[in-house]
């Protein structure tokens with residue numbers, strides 16, 4: 267099998283898992299946060315910088331790379347790793363989420379989804395087979411099955427029909443997957459906020475024996491307590507010997523709460539997206555560097571941080587760069603935010619090792635200024 271999971275230990279205090287995901291391009295220490303590189307680049311960061319902050323894996327988006335520059339071109343270049351000069355693991359999504367959320371005029375059929383390109387309006391068709399063809403050409407270590415992520419809220423019947431189709435699509439993905447020996451295909455459990463539908467989806471998909479399982483359809487606008495309830499229902503239904511990936515989640519509190527509920531992998535555009543308008547995550551909580559009070563603050567962005575940005579530059583300088591729309595400012599805030607989350611996940615893994623993840627969470631929330639009724643980024 268191309269992708270395997272090794273459980274190292276379970277935190278006695280929280281139940282969180284410390285583990286390793288083995289892939290053809292190396293090992294991912296889990297729980298892990300995966301920076302997102304939509305267009306075969308984590309915006310403004312070089313692969314060397316990502317390695318410098320110890321990113322074990324990045325995520326890239328099938329939909330975007332299919333439309334531009336095209337998966338055949340990337341295949342000609344020797345695959346996505348070679349094309350973007352990243353020799354560590356890569357996970358690609360199936361393109362489904364973008365097609366369902368970004369594209370206008372989409373039409374869902376049993377066969378697949380018809381939609382128009384957001385770039386030039388071309389009529390395109392994405393199916394389980396096409397999603398596999400594209401990801402096989404990209405050569406990612408972990409591929410995602412083609413699924414529908416229903417909006418929140420949605421009618422019960424709609425979610426039920428959708429998840430049953432997602433299971434049929436997952437079976438078609440398994441059949442169409444041309445490189446199972448060097449690419450691991452993960453299935454995506456859907457079912458909205460309904461425990462019975464989550465059970466149905468998990469039972470159907472685990473019977474097909476994928477190398478890993480994702481939980482989709484969360485972090486789509488529902489209150490966080492509901493997301494945690496769904497995780498508590500769903501995670502125990504997944505096999506212990508396979509990695510578990512919670513899609514689209516990347517706020518510090520959700521990474522901690524997800525890890526506590528047995529999740530191994532997370533991804534989110536949050537740290538790089540907010541960095542572009544000057545919002546940063548620090549050991550003193552959230553800091554928007556555009557704020558006037560930092561105009562003459564010559565101290566580091568985060569006094570407790572050892573990243574390149576915090577060691578070398580002041581809040582006043584970062585504020586100036588971001589306000590002047592300078593790319594270097596975005597690079598510096600992006601670097602810090604990614605470093606902050608990756609460092610936090612190192613802390614999570616250490617705390618699991620020491621059986622004290624609940625204590626770690628409480629200390630983190632106090633430090634970050636999060637309270638029980640105020641859990642959100």
Ligand SMILES: [Zn+2]
Pocket residue numbers: 567568571572573574575576577602605
């Ligand atoms: Zn920093």
